[in-house]
Amino acid sequence: MGKLTAQAIAERALEVGDTEGIDAVTIRRLATDLGVTPMALYWHYKNKEQLLIGMADHLIGGFAPKPADERPWQEQLRDLVEGLIRTLRTHPCAKNVIEQIDPVTVPNFLAVWEQALRLASSAGFGVEESCLITKYILQSSIAIADAPVHMEAGDRDEMVRVKRLGLQSLPVEKYPYLVEMACPMVGGLDPGLYDTFGVDLVLSGIEALAARR
Amino acid sequence: MGKLTAQAIAERALEVGDTEGIDAVTIRRLATDLGVTPMALYWHYKNKEQLLIGMADHLIGGFAPKPADERPWQEQLRDLVEGLIRTLRTHPCAKNVIEQIDPVTVPNFLAVWEQALRLASSAGFGVEESCLITKYILQSSIAIADAPVHMEAGDRDEMVRVKRLGLQSLPVEKYPYLVEMACPMVGGLDPGLYDTFGVDLVLSGIEALAARR
DNA sequence: ACCTGAACACCGTTCAAGT
DNA sequence: ACCTGAACACCGTTCAAGT
Numbered sequence: 029m030g031k032l033t034a035q036a037i038a039e040r041a042l043e044v045g046d047t048e049g050i051d052a053v054t055i056r057r058l059a060t061d062l063g064v065t066p067m068a069l070y071w072h073y074k075n076k077e078q079l080l081i082g083m084a085d086h087l088i089g090g091f092a093p094k095p096a097d098e099r100p101w102q103e104q105l106r107d108l109v110e111g112l113i114r115t116l117r118t119h120p121c122a123k124n125v126i127e128q129i130d131p132v133t134v135p136n137f138l139a140v141w142e143q144a145l146r147l148a149s150s151a152g153f154g155v156e157e158s159c160l161i162t163k164y165i166l167q168s169s170i171a172i173a174d175a176p177v178h179m180e181a182g183d184r185d186e187m188v189r190v191k192r193l194g195l196q197s198l199p200v201e202k203y204p205y206l207v208e209m210a211c212p213m214v215g216g217l218d219p220g221l222y223d224t225f226g227v228d229l230v231l232s233g234i235e236a237l238a239a240r241r
Numbered sequence: 242m243g244k245l246t247a248q249a250i251a252e253r254a255l256e257v258g259d260t261e262g263i264d265a266v267t268i269r270r271l272a273t274d275l276g277v278t279p280m281a282l283y284w285h286y287k288n289k290e291q292l293l294i295g296m297a298d299h300l301i302g303g304f305a306p307k308p309a310d311e312r313p314w315q316e317q318l319r320d321l322v323e324g325l326i327r328t329l330r331t332h333p334c335a336k337n338v339i340e341q342i343d344p345v346t347v348p349n350f351l352a353v354w355e356q357a358l359r360l361a362s363s364a365g366f367g368v369e370e371s372c373l374i375t376k377y378i379l380q381s382s383i384a385i386a387d388a389p390v391h392m393e394a395g396d397r398d399e400m401v402r403v404k405r406l407g408l409q410s411l412p413v414e415k416y417p418y419l420v421e422m423a424c425p426m427v428g429g430l431d432p433g434l435y436d437t438f439g440v441d442l443v444l445s446g447i448e449a450l451a452a453r454r
Numbered sequence: 455a456c457c458t459g460a461a462c463a464c465c466g467t468t469c470a471a472g473t
Numbered sequence: 474a475c476c477t478g479a480a481c482a483c484c485g486t487t488c489a490a491g492t
Contacts, residue, residue, distance in 0.1 A: 032475085055466065065477050066466085072475095076466065127340050132404055132427070138416060145418035156425045157438055158418075160388050164442055167384030171376045191345055203351060205358035205371075212369045214345070225370055225450070229377055233446025237438070245456085268485065280486085281457050289485065 032064055034072040038082040045083070045121030050128075053121075055079070080129050087122050088136040091115045093143040101150040102235060108143060109169055109230050113222060116173035123174050131166070151238040161234060172226035176215040188215040245277055247285040251295040258296070258334030263341075266334075268292070293342050300335050301349040304328045306356040314363040315448060321356060322382055322443050326435060329386035336387050344379070364451040374447060385439035389428040401428040 030036055040061055045053045055076060059066040073079040091111045097104065116122045131137045144165055148158035176188070195210035243249055253274055258266045268289060272279040286292040304324040310317065329335045344350045357378055361371035389401070408423035 054464090056464080067468090067478085068476055070467075070476095124340075127337075130404075132408065138411070138419060142416045142419050145422060149418060155422050156430055156434055159422060159425050159430060160385065160434060160439055160442065163384045163388050164381055164439075167387075168377055168381045171380030172373065174380075175373055175376050191343075195345065198351070203355045205362060206351060206355050209358060209368050209372060212372050217369055217372060221369055221373060226373055226377075229373065229446050229450055231446075232449035233442050233444075236445035236449045237442055267483090269483085278458055280459085283486075284456055 032062060032068060032072070034082060035086070037062065037069060037072055037079065038086045041079060041083050042086060042119060042121065045125065046119055050121050050124035053083075077129065080125055081133050083125050084129055084131075084134045085136045087115060087119055087125065088134060088140060090118075092136075093140050096143075096146065101147045102231070105144075105147045105151075105165075105234070106227060106231055108140070108147070109165060109227055110223065112140070112166070112169040113173045113227065116170060117222070123170055126166075126170070148234075151234065152241045153238065164233075165230065168230045172222055172230065175217050175222070175226070176212075177217050177219045177222075191215075245275060245281060245285070247295060248299070250275065250282060250285055250292065251299045254292060254296050255299060255332060255334065258338065259332055263334050263337035266296075290342065293338055294346050296338050297342055297344075297347045298349045300328060300332055300338065301347060301353060303331075305349075306353050309356075309359065314360045315444070318357075318360045318364075318378075318447065319440060319444055321353070321360070322378060322440055323436065325353070325379070325382040326386045326440065329383060330435070336383055339379075339383070361447075364447065365454045366451065377446075378443065381443045385435055385443065388430050388435070388439070390430050390432045390435075404428075 037058060040058055041053050044057065044061070055069055056066045059069055062068075069079070073082060091114070093108060093111070094104075131141065141162055144162040145158050148161045153161060191214045192210050195214065196207055198207055200207045250271060253271055254266050257270065257274070268282055269279045272282055275281075282292070286295060304327065306321060306324070307317075344354065354375055357375040358371050361374045366374060404427045405423050408427065409420055411420055413420045
């Protein structure tokens with residue numbers, strides 16, 4: 029087994045978070061997993077918040093935004109959004125990690141943010157508008173990446189089944205659409221929709237507004 | 242002082258969450274605030290998750306979506322998004338509450354969701370697309386509502402000042418845009434941008450895709 | 455129906471001490 | 474530099490008991 033290092037801790041934390049949920053990511057739990065005393069972790073991270081930041085940093089580090097090139101900003105922005113969605117989808121707990129920290133404090137996130145601001149700028153948006161747009165890009169990417177995808181037949185869908193039954197048992201005269209769409213709503217979504225419809229949805233709003241100026 | 246009731250508990254929880262942050266919302270803290278034993282709350286809510294659901298329900302209950310009318314779906318959707326953003330902005334902890342629960346379990350949220358699905362449907366989107374869109378609407382509304390607004394001079398901006406200084410001290414040759422936009426980024430945003438640019442941003446993506454079919 | 459009391463299993467974190 | 478041990482102040486929650 030490898031040495032105890034900040035990197036190793038963050039990686040184990042991501043494993044636990046991805047497989048058992050973010051609530052299972054606990055200083056004490058990680059310590060026993062790594063065969064060490066809880067206080068040992070405090071040498072590598074000042075506190076739990078810093079550990080979460082480390083997790084986020086490791087997460088975003090997985091996809092380095094490509095350097096600026098000569099293509100139109102629309103294509104570069106599409107690359108960025110697709111990359112974001114992809115890393116969000118490969119790490120189920122990414123959403124929860126990002127929600128619990130301030131992106132400004134995550135080193136690797138700064139590069140992504142810088143790139144987004146640059147692209148918004150070349151699209152012709154002003155300073156304040158660009159700030160809103162970068163927030164919008166992150167959040168809507170989360171929305172797309174987080175949508176429930178269709179699972180294999182034998183997969184662990186007990187929770188999904190319960191939720192679907194809950195939706196389907198609603199008064200159909202009051203919630204006709206919810207009842208009808210219960211299936212795709214809680215876990216029957218076509219994965220291909222992410223890469224086409226989802227990305228289009230995020231991008232077309234920006235492009236439409238950019239075209240107005 | 243009023244009687245201890247599920248409603249009163251949820252209201253106090255929202256007060257605490259809005260003023261002191263979601264982490265201050267604790268069974269034991271609420272109990273002492275309400276002059277009662279911690280276990281008393283367990284009579285009204287099965288556990289903390291149910292309390293969070295109660296908070297979200299009370300939150301969304303504040304804005305009841307108007308019944309279907311004869312206007313074009315674009316206008317109705319704009320009403321919905323504006324209402325959502327407004328309630329999100331009046332309750333600083335709304336974002337955190339919504340992040341910690343499953344919207345499907347919040348009664349008042351079902352009505353909003355049903356309306357969104359109905360509007361997506363009249364826009365011509367299919368079942369799975371509509372599901373993605375409703376997720377998108379919620380998340381991007383959060384992004385818009387959560388953007389930092391310009392604060393009064395005397396306001397509690399110590400944290401903001403620190404963050405801004407942190408951004409401005411970045412290597413300007415590596416992060417030129419971040420450094421330049423540090424001010425609006427962390428708390429100098431024009432509030433009017435929410436109601437115009439922000440809402441437009443969310444809606445125009447949907448409208449652009451709807452126009453394609 | 456509604457609330458209390460005591461107890462349990464868990465947290466994050468500090469602080470002094472070891473090597 | 475890196476880790477341990479003991480202790481502290483907090484959690485959410487169960488269970489039996491009171492009125």
